Amino acid sequence: MTERHxxxxxxxxxxxxxxxxxxxxxxxxxxxxxxxxxxLFVISVLSQGSPNHGAYILYAIVGGFVLTIMxxxxxxxxxxxxxxxxxxxxxxxxxSPVEAPTYxxxxxxxxxxxxxxxxxxxxxxxxxxxxVPNVESTLTLLGCLTLVWAFASALSFTLATYFADVRxxxxxxxxxxxxxxxxxxxxxxARILPSWAQPLVFLSPTTYAADLLHRAFGLDQxxxxxxxxxxxxxxxxxxxxxxxxxAAAKAQWRET
Amino acid sequence: MSAAxxxxxxEKVYRSQGHxxxxxxxxxxxxxxxxxxxxxxxxxxxxxxxxxxxxxxLLPTAGEVTVLDHDALRDPRSVRSRIAVIPQESRPLYFxxxxxxxxxxxxxxxxxxxxxxxxxxxxxxxxxxTSRRKLLVSRLSGGMRRRAMVAMVLASDxxxxxxxxxxxxxxxxxxxxxxxxxxxxxxxxxxxLLTTHYLDEAEALSARLALIENGRRLLExxxxxxxxxxxxxxxxxxxxxxxxxxxxxYGEVTTxxxxxxxxxxxxxxxxxxxxxxxxxxPVAMAPASLEDVFLQMVGRPLDEGSESSGEASE
Numbered sequence: 001m002t003e004r005h006x007x008x009x010x011x012x013x014x015x016x017x018x019x020x021x022x023x024x025x026x027x028x029x030x031x032x033x034x035x036x037x038x039x040l041f042v043i044s045v046l047s048q049g050s051p052n053h054g055a056y057i058l059y060a061i062v063g064g065f066v067l068t069i070m071x072x073x074x075x076x077x078x079x080x081x082x083x084x085x086x087x088x089x090x091x092x093x094x095x096s097p098v099e100a101p102t103y104x105x106x107x108x109x110x111x112x113x114x115x116x117x118x119x120x121x122x123x124x125x126x127x128x129x130x131x132v133p134n135v136e137s138t139l140t141l142l143g144c145l146t147l148v149w150a151f152a153s154a155l156s157f158t159l160a161t162y163f164a165d166v167r168x169x170x171x172x173x174x175x176x177x178x179x180x181x182x183x184x185x186x187x188x189x190a191r192i193l194p195s196w197a198q199p200l201v202f203l204s205p206t207t208y209a210a211d212l213l214h215r216a217f218g219l220d221q222x223x224x225x226x227x228x229x230x231x232x233x234x235x236x237x238x239x240x241x242x243x244x245x246x247a248a249a250k251a252q253w254r255e256t
Numbered sequence: 257m258s259a260a261x262x263x264x265x266x267e268k269v270y271r272s273q274g275h276x277x278x279x280x281x282x283x284x285x286x287x288x289x290x291x292x293x294x295x296x297x298x299x300x301x302x303x304x305x306x307x308x309x310x311x312x313x314l315l316p317t318a319g320e321v322t323v324l325d326h327d328a329l330r331d332p333r334s335v336r337s338r339i340a341v342i343p344q345e346s347r348p349l350y351f352x353x354x355x356x357x358x359x360x361x362x363x364x365x366x367x368x369x370x371x372x373x374x375x376x377x378x379x380x381x382x383x384x385x386t387s388r389r390k391l392l393v394s395r396l397s398g399g400m401r402r403r404a405m406v407a408m409v410l411a412s413d414x415x416x417x418x419x420x421x422x423x424x425x426x427x428x429x430x431x432x433x434x435x436x437x438x439x440x441x442x443x444x445x446x447x448x449l450l451t452t453h454y455l456d457e458a459e460a461l462s463a464r465l466a467l468i469e470n471g472r473r474l475l476e477x478x479x480x481x482x483x484x485x486x487x488x489x490x491x492x493x494x495x496x497x498x499x500x501x502x503x504x505x506y507g508e509v510t511t512x513x514x515x516x517x518x519x520x521x522x523x524x525x526x527x528x529x530x531x532x533x534x535x536x537x538p539v540a541m542a543p544a545s546l547e548d549v550f551l552q553m554v555g556r557p558l559d560e561g562s563e564s565s566g567e568a569s570e
Binding site: 001002005006008009012013015016020021024025086087088089091092093094095096097098099254255256 | 308311312313314315332333336337339340341342343344345346347348349351352353356360361363364365366392408418
């Protein structure tokens with residue numbers, strides 16, 4: 001298969017699983033932003049009258065970006081399991097010229113595309129509340145979302161190798177969402193956590209993304225454990241790389 | 257005729273939680289290039305495992321597999337660009353329309369847009385799906401979905417098509433349309449490996465057949481050759497005046513509605529037919545169908561005429 005064929009296959013998968021469902025199942029798009037919009041709503045109501053209301057809204061919008069991309073990234077485990085176990089689509093692809101890396105990259109890209117409308121909602125909210133951000137903040141946002149997407153996709157590929165039934169993914173998705181988006185200091189500053197709990201936040205890769213975004217938008221960061229930006233980037237890359245390596249080691253394109 | 261698919265000593269043992277299941281127990285098979293080849297056998301006989309191994313989805317425990325002169329175990333990439341598969345119990349992506357399903361599958365295989373569009377139009381017409389081309393797959397009946405899956409692989413440029421029960425759930429008319437499309441694929445010199453539970457389908461389509469039982473090849477050959485290799489290759493249906501005791505000397509007698517069905521050797525079948533006609537009993541004589549062969553070989557303990565003892569464990 002030539003590079004041109006590979007790119008064609010990759011884009012076809014991304015289009016098939018990312019663009020077409022937006023047209024044929026538009027309601028499903030709402031599910032990608034249901035949780036982050038709910039958080040925004042609650043934070044907005046509870047912080048009414050507070051002198052820090054603007055900062056809280058910004059936390060909610062930054063959190064919305066991270067939660068949306070995590071939501072679609074981890075949703076990939078459901079697609080992978082469904083396509084393999086229920087539809088046998090993966091079998092059909094294995095016995096074709098499409099190679100495993102193309103399949104993985106195509107489906108991961110499709111999830112990123114599927115997140116676009118949800119991310120767009122938060123971009124609009126951001127512009128309405130805080131105006132046009134500077135270039136550095138915008139690039140930080142794009143870089144963080146890309147790495148969080150890469151990490152979430154790799155996590156999904158790893159988990160999907162263990163699942164024999166799509167219902168198992170329904171159990172793991174909320175747990176992942178809780179562990180990687182709600183508990184880590186994305187919607188709040190780690191400074192308010194008890195001191196014993198503060199080191200634990202570094203177990204979650206989303207902490208580093210949030211730290212970078214909080215820094216870029218002038219929000220309170222990780223308190224006594226303030227990291228340099230390069231360390232945050234390095235940690236995000238390391239998490240994504242390690243999980244991709246794990247997924248590659250676990251994945252079986254041809255079963256044994 | 258050269259072989260498109262060739263296996264030697266193909267074995268597969270599934271191991272799970274300390275339990276072993278032998279799905280294939282040393283299968284030697286040659287699927288001629290450009291022919292429709294039928295694999296028949298009971299559920300769990302090993303047909304799907306055979307398809308999954310030879311289409312590079314599954315590694316065998318032992319044995320050799322060559323597809324289009326490539327070693328499918330060591331060089332699967334060379335094979336994959338030239339094959340297409342409809343997996344058993346597969347379902348199409350429900351959020352696509354029928355034409356998107358076919359077109360995007362072709363694009364996925366790396367086909368240019370123009371050719372993919374032309375092939376999509378052609379196959380939808382062949383399988384009478386044109387009027388439904390813009391319908392979402394989720395809106396189709398089960399049979400229509402299966403037909404859409406068949407359209408995907410038939411539209412491809414693959415030289416070897418693996419169709420694992422392609423007509424399950426189709427009505428008789430739709431089945432005939434799929435048959436016609438499969439036969440067209442064969443006329444284009446493409447090789448088709450077909451599994452089916454419909455023995456009339458296997459007989460109507462296949463140039464050669466293999467009967468798989470307990471992971472072993474029990475019989476192999478053209479439908480006529482297979483029929484000739486069973487001990488009683490003719491069926492005589494007798495209704496009316498004759499009793500069971502009078503029929504038993506001629507062959508194996510089974511009671512049917514209003515009479516008896518006798519499986520017999522050709523000479524015995526002719527003699528029985530003449531005798532029934534002389535007695536004024538309605539009688540019909542015909543070669544055993546593939547279903548009769550299947551029942552004789554598999555539907556009860558194997559006796560003389562089988563190639564193997566069916567020792568493989570399930």
